[in-house]
Amino acid sequence: EFQTHRVLSSGINAEYGGHENGCKALGSLYHVTCFTCSKCNDPLVKKPFYHTDGVIYCEECYLDTLEKCEVCNTHIKERILKAVDKQYHPECFKCTDCAACLDGVPFTVDTNSNVLCVSCYNKKFAYRCAACSQLIVSEDGAETYRIIAMDKDFHVACYKCQVCDAKFSNEEGQGCYPLEEKLLCHAHFKELSAA
Numbered sequence: 001e002f003q004t005h006r007v008l009s010s011g012i013n014a015e016y017g018g019h020e021n022g023c024k025a026l027g028s029l030y031h032v033t034c035f036t037c038s039k040c041n042d043p044l045v046k047k048p049f050y051h052t053d054g055v056i057y058c059e060e061c062y063l064d065t066l067e068k069c070e071v072c073n074t075h076i077k078e079r080i081l082k083a084v085d086k087q088y089h090p091e092c093f094k095c096t097d098c099a100a101c102l103d104g105v106p107f108t109v110d111t112n113s114n115v116l117c118v119s120c121y122n123k124k125f126a127y128r129c130a131a132c133s134q135l136i137v138s139e140d141g142a143e144t145y146r147i148i149a150m151d152k153d154f155h156v157a158c159y160k161c162q163v164c165d166a167k168f169s170n171e172e173g174q175g176c177y178p179l180e181e182k183l184l185c186h187a188h189f190k191e192l193s194a195a
Contacts, residue, residue: 026051037061084109095120131158131183150178161185163192 021032023045032045037058050062057065066075071092081088081103090103097120108121116124126135130152138144147159159176160167166185168176177189184192 025049026056039064083107084113084115097124127153129153129155129158131155131160131162149176149183150181159183161188163188 023030023032023035025035025044032043035044035056036042037044037049038055039057039061042058044056044058048059050057050059052062052065063075063077066077067080067087068074069076069089069092070086071088071094074089076087076089079090081090081093083093083102091101093102093115094100095102095107095117096114097116100117102115102117106118108116108118110116110121110124122135122137126137127146128134129136129146131154134155136144136146136153136155145156147154147156149159161184162182164185164187166174168174168183168185173186175186177184177186179189179192182192
């Protein structure tokens with residue numbers, strides 16, 4: 001945790017008996033020449049300074065202790081978002097494709113290390129149902145199943161006879177009978193293959 005401070009004057013005459021070479025900071029008295037940045041030794045009187053872990057820094061040296069955002073390459077002064085082994089300002093952590101802010105929302109990473117929102121990931125990589133042409137994705141975060149038949153992908157609900165909409169199952173006579181690129185129930189398979 002850090003604190004930001006500003007010493008307003010180098011000599012507080014009324015309080016310190018007219019001494020122009022003293023200042024008060026962090027509840028202590030300092031000679032003006034002694035109150036300096038712990039790293040660069042620049043005087044800190046009348047300048048903003050930072051006190052962190054018992055060390056006093058000028059603004060420039062303090063900023064050098066901070067991590068930089070992977071996107072904008074500026075120091076992260078407030079809340080830091082760490083994801084995929086990198087640091088970001090929360091507002092800089094965005095989907096590579098649509099630029100939606102991903103702070104606090106689910107995201108994924110593709111094989112090229114691109115950060116994607118779930119929607120963009122699904123548009124790029126989800127299977128598309130051969131029957132309804134919609135993406136085969138979970139709407140509520142639950143596991144999603146797909147059926148593969150005739151080298152095509154189907155939603156479980158779309159895996160049915162293309163003539164009568166009877167659902168296929170593993171029960172005797174309830175399976176899928178492909179014919180000329182169509183998914184058919186046993187009855188329609190027999191009817192169309194006899195024709």
